[in-house]
Amino acid sequence: MSQLVFDPSKVMTIDYTQRTEYLDGLEAIKAAHKVLKEITYTPSLPDKGYTNRTLYVNVGSLEIKEKPVTQQMKDVFIGGRGFGLYHLWNAVKPTTRWNDPENEIIISPGPVSGITQYAGTGKSLVVSLSPQTEIPIDSNVGGFYGPLLKFSGFDALELQGKSDKDIILFIDGVKGIIRIEEAPTDPVDSHVLAEILTHMYAENEADLPNISVVSTGAAAEHSLIGMLNFSFYDRRRKCVRFKQAGRGGIGSVFRNKRIRALVVRGPKVAGDLNHPADPETIAKTGIKYHKEIRENDGSQCMMRRNGTAHIVEIMDAYDLLPVHNFQYGSHPDTHKIDSSYWQQRCTQHTVDGCWYGCSMACAKGADGLVLRTGPYKGDMVTVDGPEYENAAGLGSNCGVFDPDYLLELNFYCDTYGICTITYGTLTAFVMECYQRGILDKQRTGGLEMTWGNAEADLEMMHQMARGEGFGKIAGMGVKRMKEYFIRNGYGDPQLINDIGMENKGLEYSQYMSKESLAQQGGYALTNKGPQHDEAWLIFMDMVNKQLPTFEDKAEALYYFPLFRTWFGLNGFCKLPWNDVVPANNSSQPEAHKVPEHVQNYVDLFTATTGIQITKEDLIVQSAKVYNFQRVFNIRMGKGLRLHDAAPYRSLGPVTKEEYESRAERYDKQIVDEMGLDPKGKGTEEKMALHREWRTGRFSQLMDAVYTRRGWTLDGVPTLERLKELGLDAFPEVVEVVKQHL
Amino acid sequence: MKQLVIDFQKCDAGRNCNHECELECAIKVFKVDDPAQAALQIKAYEDGGGHAVLCDQCGDCVVVCPSEALKRNKLGVVMINKTVCVGCYMCIGFCEKDAFMRNSDWITPHKCTSCGICVKVCPHGALAIVDVPEPAVRII
Ligand code: SF4
Ligand code: SF4
Ligand code: SF4
Ligand code: SF4
Secondary structure, eight states: OOOOOOOOGSSSOOOGGGGGOOOTTHHHHHHOOOEEEEEEOOOOOOBBBBBBHHHHHHETTOOOOEOOOOOHHIIIOTHHHHHHHHHHHHHHTTTTTTTTTTTTTEEOSSSSSOOSSSSOOEEEEEEEEEETTTTEEEEOOOSSSSHHHHHHHOOOOOESSSSSSSSEEEEEETTTTEEEOOTTTTTTTHHHHHHHHHHOOSHHHHHGGEEEEEOOHHHTTTSSSSSSEEEEEETTTTTEEEEETTTTTHHHHEEEHEEEEEEEOOOOOTTTTTTTSSSHHHHHHHHHHHHHHHTTTTTTTHHHHHHHGGGGHHHHHHTTTTTTTTSOOOOOTGGGGGGHHHHHHHSSOOOOSTTTTTTTTOOOEEEEEEOSSSSSTEEEEEEEEHHHHHHIIIIGGOOOHHHHHHHHHHHHHHHTTTTTHHHHHHHHHHHHHHHTTSSSSTTTTOOOOOTTOOHHHHHHHHHHHHHOOHHHHHHTOHHHHHHHHHHHTOOOHHHHHHHHEEETTEESSSOOTTTHHHHHHHHHHHSSSSSSOOOHHHHIIISSSSOOOOHHHHHHHHHHHHHHHHHHHHTOOSSSHHHHHOGGGGGSSTTOOHHHHHHHHHHHHHHHHHHOOHHHHHHHHHHHHHHHHHHEEEEEEEESSGGGGGGGGGGGGEEEEEEHHHHHHHHHHHHHHHHOOOTTTTHHHHHHHHHHHHHHHHHHHHHHHHHHBBBTHHHHHHHHHHHHHTEEEEEGHHHHTTTTT | EEEEETTTOOOTTTTSSOHHHHHHHHIIIISSOGGGGSOOOOEEETSSOOOEEEOOOOOOHHHOOOOEEEEEETTEEEOOOOTTTTOOOHHHHTTOOOOOOOOTTOOOOOOOOOOHHHHHHHTTTTTTEEEEEOOOOOOO
8 A cells, every 4th residue: 555645735625714603592591591509619730640539419419529539549540440430330239220310420531631741641531331231331532521620620520310400510610619500491412502501601712722511412312322522622713622432322321310511611721730740751751752743643644634534545455444334344435535535625734632732633623514414404514523433434334435424424423422433333234234124114214224325324313313213223222223123023133143243232343353353352352342442453463463373362452451441541542652653663572562652651650640650560550440340340240251242243254245255365264274175165154164263263262361361261350360459459349259250 | 024044154153152142042031041941052063063953933833732822923923822832842842943942940832032132142143033934834
């Protein structure tokens, strides 16, 4: 593949000031707000990354209280996802379901989050019991809410209870006010709601960047796949933009609690608000990294030009781009939605970081989209993205190669508050069911769900937002759709199960894992279901070929989920870790770990908290939380080997067409890997051989990975492993495990 | 646009002067008695000749600044608004001339304002402020 060259002369000129504004009703909406509860508190800034207190809000009883952060919380859970899991464990019982009042949504930024000198340091982690998986889910999200929450005085926000009216929680971290307001007439969809609330709570124009809003939209209310939009104010575009806590349906929990929005007003951000122990090291490490981006990004990933969409064409070239529900790995129309297009379509002369100091700046925006369907038809909007996952999930995986439709799908997913990845995968499943006669026009209520039919696709989404028709069924997600289709006798149960791309109830994200054993494990052997947060190994395995042996793959499935968990404990974005690497990286030992960047992270943690750690300690910190989460899953009735099973589509070819599209490769594997002769065998017979070989290999991988992780072959962390990690200090954790040994 | 330039036919890279330009810039412009904090840095090469770290007001840093703390003033000079700056140092990392400076004691960085104070004290008359057209905005 030749390296794409950026040509500034091809960038479309789009006047983003022409965007539709939604501020008309602001005064009336504000007048309708009623204060239900208000308290005052003393704001404080963090010291060495911690404010040392968290905020608990019960939206049902209106109780608001501060809780101290204990030394044990810091030692074992660090922050972010760790704090989220800790609070959630204490809040729920094994019998708690996602829509019970005791379920919580916890938002925690982590100790490093909020520094401004290094790329990718403004993330917060959102944790809740997922309506889709019924176990804890965590989502790593940008936008300003997390850092501003911390600069208002809190290391985490716990939301519990259930309101009987729509409410907004407002935290004023400058004046020291926390208020729960009834919000009876606020708009529902994020792009309207967040714009209004940002202007409503900002004291003047200069205050706009100090406001961040967490919200969702209409479809979150009627589905299980709701997500949360975390806003940030884009100073150049003068508009409110979003990053999404997408996976696992936390937006549905949010609406189930009848929370309309969370608003924080923080102090004006400066470079020292996190009060790190050693600002000089942070400054030097940050500047070194900014220089690296300047020098290398243009010849490596072009994140600053394309965002994550830069890998669309790479995935296509390596036969790894999901096409038609993960059946195929490439498509002749991919060029219509690859990065050579997006770098013309996304606005370029602007700063697209989702937090200050992100020189990687992948949060691209496509301005000037005039919507063709739905309630906002005719409006001109700015679309956040598209990210790779959206281009692949909403695009190639559903056969949609019209970029404007793709952007419209992306826009509506965002404003309606549903996860683009989940929506893409479930729509691909619906379309394949339609192709194979499992669904038909009657069963979909008239929607013609053929590959690439973007209009039907959008209509299904609008139905989801209205809570009607087939859209409502689709909004249950792949797992529940499979059960529904099978129960109603729509088709062959095995086929339905084979092609429904979910594990633990969560939809697969957008990489074709069929030919990458490492990624098969990376998806299925996860704590929270198949996503690319825990183990994104496909690039290492298939493009860079850094994991040649079975042992390499198993080791990678030990190391990388732990390494990547650490980002979520501290409030880091994972992209700056390996989307740009030092020029000499490939000549370093263990190049796939990007050793110089690992050292940067070690240095940043130490410089923030003043706690000296090594790269080995970093893994131990993660292992504590990772194993705690595994035990949490077991406590909730999942988290065992059987729950790590993968749908066959993710392991191998389900259908004849799939086999035949790669016959040469598959036949060769029969010779090389199975020692058999494919000659004279029919496709069905060869498929059966593959199924046996591939499922066997996956099962072997499970054994190897569990053993390396210090788990039993049933996937349960052993008592020795818990002891080694100091988790035996929690008797409840030990109790859960004991029942399974 | 006002731009500081140096003539190495005249500047001998500190061999026959006391880096008066740096010291004057540090003291008068940035109020610190430390020439290392000056917005220009003159370095001598061992084999003769020299090199100057100078800001040419190219504007690249304006493009990368996430908080719009950097703007051109009426004279086309790139100026920092310290109350808006969030101390991210992207301007430092993205300046190809290494001309955006940082003092460990300050949270915001600093740069040349094309004020010309250094010009006046150079014993060899090697520095000058010139008026040149503003370059086009670059996508970086
Ligand atoms: S790399 Fe992208 S997602 Fe990560 S912090 Fe930067 S802008 Fe945000
Ligand atoms: S500081 Fe550097 S990037 Fe900024 S105007 Fe001067 S030379 Fe250009
Ligand atoms: S350090 Fe200040 S002036 Fe420089 S890029 Fe960051 S915000 Fe802008
Ligand atoms: S022109 Fe002014 S700010 Fe620039 S180097 Fe000379 S004295 Fe310093």
